[in-house]
Each structure stands twice: as structure tokens, then as C-alpha cells.
Amino acid sequence: DAKTTQPNSMESNEEEPVHLPCNHSTISGTDYIHWYRQLPSQGPEYVIHGLTSNVNNRMASLAIAEDRKSSTLILHRATLRDAAVYYCILRVHAGNMLTFGGGTRLMVKP
Amino acid sequence: DGGITQSPKYLFRKEGQNVTLSCEQNLNHDAMYWYRQDPGQGLRLIYYSQIVNDFQKGDIAEGYSVSREKKESFPLTVTSAQKNPTAFYLCASSPDRASGNTIYFGEGSWLTVV
Numbered sequence: 001d002a003k004t005t006q007p008n009s010m011e012s013n014e015e016e017p018v019h020l021p022c023n024h025s026t027i028s029g030t031d032y033i034h035w036y037r038q039l040p041s042q043g044p045e046y047v048i049h050g051l052t053s054n055v056n057n058r059m060a061s062l063a064i065a066e067d068r069k070s071s072t073l074i075l076h077r078a079t080l081r082d083a084a085v086y087y088c089i090l091r092v093h094a095g096n097m098l099t100f101g102g103g104t105r106l107m108v109k110p
Numbered sequence: 111d112g113g114i115t116q117s118p119k120y121l122f123r124k125e126g127q128n129v130t131l132s133c134e135q136n137l138n139h140d141a142m143y144w145y146r147q148d149p150g151q152g153l154r155l156i157y158y159s160q161i162v163n164d165f166q167k168g169d170i171a172e173g174y175s176v177s178r179e180k181k182e183s184f185p186l187t188v189t190s191a192q193k194n195p196t197a198f199y200l201c202a203s204s205p206d207r208a209s210g211n212t213i214y215f216g217e218g219s220w221l222t223v224v
Contacts, residue, residue, distance in 0.1 A: 041220070043215030046212045
């Protein structure tokens with residue numbers, strides 16, 4: 001599976017927007033970009049996914065670069081409940097697994 | 111509610127014992143997965159199954175075994191051959207292998223060797 005690169009940690013203030021970057025320079029044309037987040041001692045929770053176009057849902061927005069070699073997860077107004085580890089993952093078409101790296105630990109300050 | 115149920119949440123194993131972690135889903139998903147997570151680390155794939163009566167090894171299958179006799183069930187056995195089994199175990203499922211499909215995770219099971 002193609003790999004992704006994320007910063008180890010980021011900090012944000014409550015109520016401010018957060019931009020979480022992800023690089024995936026080896027992405028293939030049919031790979032979807034998925035984002036999950038995980039709270040301590042819980043299973044990962046789906047956040048958003050996309051292929052080429054930017055995507056919005058009730059949790060976040062996903063901005064995908066035109067060449068698809070990078071993407072950014074946008075939390076429009078961070079809350080304390082958004083503090084988690086965020087994983088950017090490429091899902092290979094007809095692949096058998098998701099490959100999880102270390103993710104980005106987001107800390108939100110009140 | 112539809113979802114994935116893992117049990118038990120916490121399990122203690124003595125040296126030399128086999129233990130089985132349960133995973134049940136009522137989402138009618140074909141694909142199911144088992145991951146292991148060590149503290150502060152990402153997830154690593156143990157086994158996966160795309161269809162009933164079929165399963166494949168992931169990256170760290172040694173010392174583990176699985177079965178897929180029913181679509182909704184994918185139990186994981188941690189055998190005595192697994193030398194360092196203390197970890198957080200996550201079960202997941204997905205409709206199929208299509209890359210646009212979301213993967214859904216259970217709440218996880220903590221296994222500790224005593």
C-alpha cells in the first residue's frame with residue numbers, strides 16, 4: 001500500500017480552525033484518501049474520504065491537491081472533543097487492508 | 111443499532127494460554143479485519159477476510175489464528191506462540207474491498223499477559 005507522511009503532533013486553540021496536512025506522493029489514480037481519528041482506548045472513527053474533489057461533511061472538510069500528492073483535513077472550529085490522533089490513509093482499489101502510520105496527535109487548548 | 115461488537119473489553123492471559131477475542135458485526139459486511147495496536151503506535155494488520163470461509167495473513171500473523179465460519183463473526187485466537195501479546199486489539203469491517211468504502215471499527219479489546 002502507498003504510504004502517507006503526517007506531522008507527529010499539532011496544537012490548536014479552541015474555536016479556531018485546524019489544518020492537518022498529509023503527503024502521499026506515491027498515490028495511484030484509483031486510491032482513495034481516507035481520514036480517521038482515534039481517542040485513547042477507543043477504535044478509530046471515520047472522519048471523511050475523497051478521491052479527487054474536495055469533500056465536506058458535518059465533521060470536517062477534505063482539501064485534495066490538484067496533483068493528489070497531498071491533502072489537508074480541515075476542522076473548521078476545533079473543540080476540546082476534537083483532541084485525538086488523526087490518521088491519513090490511502091485505500092488501494094481492491095486492496096485488502098488499510099495501512100495506518102503513526103498519525104498526527106492534535107492537542108486543543110482551551 | 112448496527113455496528114461491530116468486540117468482547118471482552120479487558121482480558122488477562124497467563125503465560126502459555128490461548129485466548130480468543132470475539133468480533134461480531136451486524137452490518138452485512140463481506141470484509142473483516144483484525145489489527146493490533148501497541149501504545150503510542152499505529153495499527154498493524156494481523157489477519158483479514160474478504161468472504162466466509164476464507165482469510166489471509168496480514169503483516170504480523172505469527173502467533174495468531176482466525177476463523178470465518180459465519181459472515182457476521184470473525185474471532186481471533188491469540189496462541190501461546192505469540193511471545194508478546196499484550197496490546198490493544200481492534201476488529202473492523204467494510205462492505206467489500208472497493209477503495210471508496212469506509213472501514214468501521216469496534217471499540218477494541220485490551221489483552222494483558224500476567
